[in-house]
Amino acid sequence: MKRLVCVLLMLVAGRLGAADFDYRLTAVQVAKDVYAFIGKTEDFSTDNGGNIVNTAFIVAAQGVIVIDSGPSLRYGQQMRRAIASVTAKPIALVINTHHHPDHFLGNQAFADVPIAALAETRNGIAADGNAFAENLYRMSGDWMKGTEVQLPGKTLSAGIVDVAGRRLRLVALDGHTGADLVVVDPASGVVFAGDLAFNGRAPTTPHADVAHWLLALEQLEGLTREAGFKVLLPGHGAPTADAAPIRQTRAWLTWLSGAMRAAAKDGLDMNDVLARPLPAEFASLPVAASEYRRSVGHLFPAAELQALGAKP
Amino acid sequence: MKYPLTIAAIALAALMPPAEAAALRESGDPLDSARWSEMQKAFLAGAPVLFDPRVKVVAPSTAENPMQVPVTVDATALSGVAEVVVFADFNPIVQVLRFFPEDAPAFLGFRVKLQQSTPVRAAVRTADGVWHVGGTWVNTVGGGCTAPSAAGGSKEWQQRLNEVSGRQWSEGPNAGRLRMRIVHPMDTGLVAGTPAFFLEEINFADASGKRLMRVQTYEPVSENPVFTLQRATADGPVEASGRDNNGNAFKARIAQ
Ligand SMILES: [Zn+2]
Numbered sequence: 430m431k432r433l434v435c436v437l438l439m440l441v442a443g444r445l446g447a448a449d450f451d452y453r454l455t456a457v458q459v460a461k462d463v464y465a466f467i468g469k470t471e472d473f474s475t476d477n478g479g480n481i482v483n484t485a486f487i488v489a490a491q492g493v494i495v496i497d498s499g500p501s502l503r504y505g506q507q508m509r510r511a512i513a514s515v516t517a518k519p520i521a522l523v524i525n526t527h528h529h530p531d532h533f534l535g536n537q538a539f540a541d542v543p544i545a546a547l548a549e550t551r552n553g554i555a556a557d558g559n560a561f562a563e564n565l566y567r568m569s570g571d572w573m574k575g576t577e578v579q580l581p582g583k584t585l586s587a588g589i590v591d592v593a594g595r596r597l598r599l600v601a602l603d604g605h606t607g608a609d610l611v612v613v614d615p616a617s618g619v620v621f622a623g624d625l626a627f628n629g630r631a632p633t634t635p636h637a638d639v640a641h642w643l644l645a646l647e648q649l650e651g652l653t654r655e656a657g658f659k660v661l662l663p664g665h666g667a668p669t670a671d672a673a674p675i676r677q678t679r680a681w682l683t684w685l686s687g688a689m690r691a692a693a694k695d696g697l698d699m700n701d702v703l704a705r706p707l708p709a710e711f712a713s714l715p716v717a718a719s720e721y722r723r724s725v726g727h728l729f730p731a732a733e734l735q736a737l738g739a740k741p
Numbered sequence: 742m743k744y745p746l747t748i749a750a751i752a753l754a755a756l757m758p759p760a761e762a763a764a765l766r767e768s769g770d771p772l773d774s775a776r777w778s779e780m781q782k783a784f785l786a787g788a789p790v791l792f793d794p795r796v797k798v799v800a801p802s803t804a805e806n807p808m809q810v811p812v813t814v815d816a817t818a819l820s821g822v823a824e825v826v827v828f829a830d831f832n833p834i835v836q837v838l839r840f841f842p843e844d845a846p847a848f849l850g851f852r853v854k855l856q857q858s859t860p861v862r863a864a865v866r867t868a869d870g871v872w873h874v875g876g877t878w879v880n881t882v883g884g885g886c887t888a889p890s891a892a893g894g895s896k897e898w899q900q901r902l903n904e905v906s907g908r909q910w911s912e913g914p915n916a917g918r919l920r921m922r923i924v925h926p927m928d929t930g931l932v933a934g935t936p937a938f939f940l941e942e943i944n945f946a947d948a949s950g951k952r953l954m955r956v957q958t959y960e961p962v963s964e965n966p967v968f969t970l971q972r973a974t975a976d977g978p979v980e981a982s983g984r985d986n987n988g989n990a991f992k993a994r995i996a997q
Pocket of ligand 1: 529
């Protein structure tokens with residue numbers, strides 16, 4: 430027993446030594462005046478502190494436009510410092526693409542500037558923000574210290590907007606959540622896809638409507654076919670110069686929803702569905718096994734309802 | 742570590758595959774739960790107990806949604822099963838359900854609300870009076886029993902209370918399977934202001950009126966329960982009937 434305690438203490442000490450709570454954010458230039466912080470294609474953990482998400486910023490004529498603020502106060506603060514090392518311009522606006530915690534819990538570090546989101550995203554953050562934050566405290570530990578929900582104060586709607594002297598096109602879609610904002614920056618040719626597109630990582634589905642998501646991917650792919658398109662920045666995973674993340678996300682969702690329907694139709698129980706192996710096509714995709722498990726919980730009950738002939 | 746076995750258990754072990762026989766034991770909870778002796782007193786008092794790998798309890802090792810943790814109990818490797826009691830050592834309400842497989846195999850799938858990480862166990866009483874115990878640990882990040890049911894906020898379920906939907910499968914890999922869902926909030930009474938309101942009894946009978954299985958359900962069974970049964974011979978429709986603790990009765994036919 431005594432030995433066990435010693436080993437545990439060493440583990441704790443080791444952990445403390447390693448975690449200086451520095452996300453080591455490095456701005457990667459993805460186009461002229463456009464930069465991104467690329468997160469790991471992992472699950473939330475006390476090792477990565479929730480740095481599993483892509484955030485970005487545009488250096489516009491009169492200021493900086495920030496797209497998503499990361500998973501914690503510390504992330505937001507470090508992000509702001511990293512932006513300041515690229516440009517001396519002030520932050521003009523922070524945009525939250527959707528109401529998932531890794532995309533808005535850094536807002537606190539930008540409390541002195543306007544923060545904006547679609548109306549339904551604002552409602553979602555107001556309703557679920559605290560529960561999400563609590564969850565991240567459990568998964569990411571002390572990286573979250575001091576993090577509180579900072580609601581976006583401004584409402585965005587679809588269309589052309591002028592921010593800090595930059596013309597942006599806002600495309601309001603849904604499917605990953607009830608409201609998913611895609612930001613198109615015509616000046617650089619960058620499409621900020623938010624979590625409608627995942628690259629090299631299994632998509633997450635806690636608030637997904639798969640049918641809507643697939644429709645949204647059609648529209649998103651259309652944006653990549655427009656003249657002037659240069660870069661697609663997915664919500665998770667590396668940016669690309671083509672629509673590959675869209676196709677990947679579509680392939681996963683199509684398989685996943687089909688598999689849920691077929692399993693329910695065949696009379697499988699949720700444990701039977703959980704025990705199924707992943708198809709070879711997806712088996713090596715990062716976090717595929719854990720996202721599949723979660724998605725069974727999110728999506729199988731609806732498929733089951735239909736197979737059992739229940740009213741939704 | 743060795744666990745001494747009685748003569749009866751040794752005789753039993755001789756009939757089992759070596760790997761399973763090696764896992765049989767009469768003392769020393771294989772799940773190493775601090776509450777085992779309490780559980781034993783509450784549910785199995787005075788009767789012989791055997792930790793038996795033939796009692797299969799399947800559940801995810803990590804519950805992604807503590808309100809809907811799928812559990813499958815399969816005791817079909819035992820013969821002469823009279824009663825199965827399912828409990829979760831560390832749940833605020835420990836007892837999940839009991840089922841009596843009369844003319845159906847000792848197999849039941851369902852979903853349960855868990856408040857924290859806990860063993861989920863099935864104790865299976867065979868005709869000789871021995872309790873065969875199987876189980877598995879489920880880790881969860883809590884909230885299942887003291888979170889309000891989704892129905893709590895809406896009035897819609899009141900019109901649909903006890904509405905049954907279901908299906909049987911007569912061919913394919915799941916031939917003989919029956920699945921049933923019933924609309925019910927299954928309120929635990931642990932949420933302030935919401936009294937306990939849950940299904941208490943469900944009976945499954947075949948077309949001739951012969952009972953396949955009786956299930957006694959308790960508060961921890963998930964909202965809008967879904968049950969999976971396996972029929973020995975799938976012929977004809979099944980009638981499901983039962984009631985909740987407020988006396989609301991239901992009866993429904995599940996076609997084949
Ligand atoms: Zn998301």
